[in-house]
Amino acid sequence: MGLVGDERKFGRKDAKGNPSRRQVSLIAREQIAQHAAALGLPGIAPGAVRSNIETAGVDLMSLLGKEVRVGGAVLFFYEPRTPCAKMDLIVPGLRGLMGNGNQGVMAQVVCSGEIQVGDAILPCESGSDFIDAKPTTSDV
Secondary structure: OOOOOOOOOOOOEOOOOOEOOOOEEEEEHHHHHHHHHHOOOOOOOOOOOOOOEEEOOOOHHHHOOEEEEEOOEEEEEEEEOOOOOHHHHHOOOHHHHOOOOOOOEEEEEEEOOOOOOOOOEEEOOOOOOOOOOOOOOOOO
């Protein structure tokens, strides 16, 4: 269903009333820093680009189409994030820079689990035993 407490995405339904795939958004802090530099800014504050999870040292785009362990949860990274008009409210021109896969990825929860700051982000191996594991918490 998404991250507990995320009013924008948690429990969201699609047009047919099914759970939305748009459950968790991720972006790399390195990508945010590149955008800030291109716009002549010293930086963009954590959380400002409205992503659920900001990462460091992870090539998110290389994980598209894969199940990925994030802390105790397993997420399916299914498509690049698309920037909305709110990005230009942060700083004019930001939305344009975020096109073409420069705004992170969208993920769907495969297996619930707790996620904490500093948790590893690792691709699941094909046939691994935790992909079919039952949820242990409702935090994600």
